[in-house]
Amino acid sequence: MGSYTTPTWGYKIVSDRQIQFYHVLLPKVKTQTLKRSIPYAQDIKNHKDGSITISLTADSYPTIAIEKVISFFEQKTNSLLETPDYYYKVPLRIKRLLTQWALTFQGCLALMLIHSKKIKKLIKNDFEFINSQCGGLYLAPYTLFLYQDRPKIIHPISAQNSNERKKIEQETARLVRGMIKKMREAQPGLTGLALLSMLEDKTRLKAGKICQIINGKSFGVVNPIYSPFFSEQI
Amino acid sequence: MKQKFFILVVLLLLAGLTTLAQPLKKSSLVVPKPAKELLTPQYIYIPKLKLFLSLQTAPIKNNEWILSEQKTAFFGEGSALPGEQGVSAIFAHAKNGLFAKLPLLEKNDTLIVISEKKLFQYKIEEKQLIEPDELSFLKPKGRNQLAVFTCFGKDDKKRILFLGGLIGELPNAKIKNSLYQI
Numbered sequence: 001m002g003s004y005t006t007p008t009w010g011y012k013i014v015s016d017r018q019i020q021f022y023h024v025l026l027p028k029v030k031t032q033t034l035k036r037s038i039p040y041a042q043d044i045k046n047h048k049d050g051s052i053t054i055s056l057t058a059d060s061y062p063t064i065a066i067e068k069v070i071s072f073f074e075q076k077t078n079s080l081l082e083t084p085d086y087y088y089k090v091p092l093r094i095k096r097l098l099t100q101w102a103l104t105f106q107g108c109l110a111l112m113l114i115h116s117k118k119i120k121k122l123i124k125n126d127f128e129f130i131n132s133q134c135g136g137l138y139l140a141p142y143t144l145f146l147y148q149d150r151p152k153i154i155h156p157i158s159a160q161n162s163n164e165r166k167k168i169e170q171e172t173a174r175l176v177r178g179m180i181k182k183m184r185e186a187q188p189g190l191t192g193l194a195l196l197s198m199l200e201d202k203t204r205l206k207a208g209k210i211c212q213i214i215n216g217k218s219f220g221v222v223n224p225i226y227s228p229f230f231s232e233q234i
Numbered sequence: 235m236k237q238k239f240f241i242l243v244v245l246l247l248l249a250g251l252t253t254l255a256q257p258l259k260k261s262s263l264v265v266p267k268p269a270k271e272l273l274t275p276q277y278i279y280i281p282k283l284k285l286f287l288s289l290q291t292a293p294i295k296n297n298e299w300i301l302s303e304q305k306t307a308f309f310g311e312g313s314a315l316p317g318e319q320g321v322s323a324i325f326a327h328a329k330n331g332l333f334a335k336l337p338l339l340e341k342n343d344t345l346i347v348i349s350e351k352k353l354f355q356y357k358i359e360e361k362q363l364i365e366p367d368e369l370s371f372l373k374p375k376g377r378n379q380l381a382v383f384t385c386f387g388k389d390d391k392k393r394i395l396f397l398g399g400l401i402g403e404l405p406n407a408k409i410k411n412s413l414y415q416i
Contacts, residue, residue, distance in 0.1 A: 082405050131331070132286035133305070134277055143281065145348075154346055154353060155281045157404065222331065226288040226306075 002063075009073060013062045014053065021066075022051040023073045025080070025159055037072045040065045080159035083166045085150045086173035094183055095232055097191060102223055102230045103129060104192075105179070106146070107214035108199050110137050112175050113144075115203040119171050122164045129217055135224030142168060146229035151176070175202075272351045273315040278307055278324055278382070279346040283335050289324065299325070307332060313372065313381075316347050316354040317403055320374040323381045333384035337394050345380055345398050352405065356380040356398030364393050371395060 003012040009023040031044050031052075040060035045053045056065050090098075098105050110127035113119065123139040130136035130143065136154075137144045142165070143155040151172035153165040179195060186194035199210055224230060279286045292299040292308035299310045307326035314320025324347070326332040345356040356379075363386065364371070371381055378400040386394035 081402070128284070130284055130286045134286050134288050136279075136286050138284060143279065143284075143286075145279075145286075152353075154279055154348065155344070157353075157355070157402075
């Protein structure tokens, strides 16, 4: 009987009426959904090792059923590679203000992200600036890039981490919106203080410690002058 | 009452017609950007080196790509756009902050190219040392490849070239094979 394996999926034709199948995305798919998507599936049995055994109807061929299953998971993979866009809007006045403080702003965002309860478990409790004129943050294991109107994780991208990426991007957009709001509402000349108080509140770190962390991380890092987030071009 | 209602309707209609009669403002017209512009690479990211660079398009002059600036990387004009059939060429000086650490890359490392609308992932398939005037690697091989190169060796007499094959693009996610881990 035929069998085939790749690093992400594999199958074995057990008999004319049974196939064993494995895919890394199996935990993300409900058995009922899978059963509905494969017309020849009579019964699906889950195994402890994460694989499934699909019992087929009498009028079906295992090879055709396998094709259907693989195509179902390819579609699922494609849909999971992309995440929804979560937007923020940065007024021109704030952009101009941030041009000189781009690294500080990114550092504040990174600190809030690593202290955020929603995504704390998804990233390590540390960050690095991407030493680039385009900006970006490395929140291990993810690289986060701030586009003009939305954040995106640009590496690593896989179907398995789609939920994690979605959560991080959503939280980043939420925090950026909050930071912009705080800066907009601050009295002229006190924007930095307003941001610092927000940071103290979100991270429970003292102002001195925050400055020390951001100063230390910024050492030798270029100002991201070509970052679309800080750029005035629309 | 009916008269009032009639007058109101006439006024509303007139207001509508006046609005329609006004010439359309330039800003209200949505001019779609040409697809080429949307696909032109804007950034390159090399995860292994944590190197993120913006790209400028290097024009061709006397059969050579002109590197107008020393602080950025370049996409070679005339080379294939990412995702299209052919070889997309990206290069920069072997300087700190640019491609100085490029020789550290190895086979199977990932290269990411970002255009306005898409993100392209390549996996390095070949690493070669070539002569500065060698351009045979730009020959199309029936699929999209990315050539990333910089100066190498004593007095920059050689070029170190990495050829990567396209493994995925986002959005409109397409996967070339089951190895979609990027």
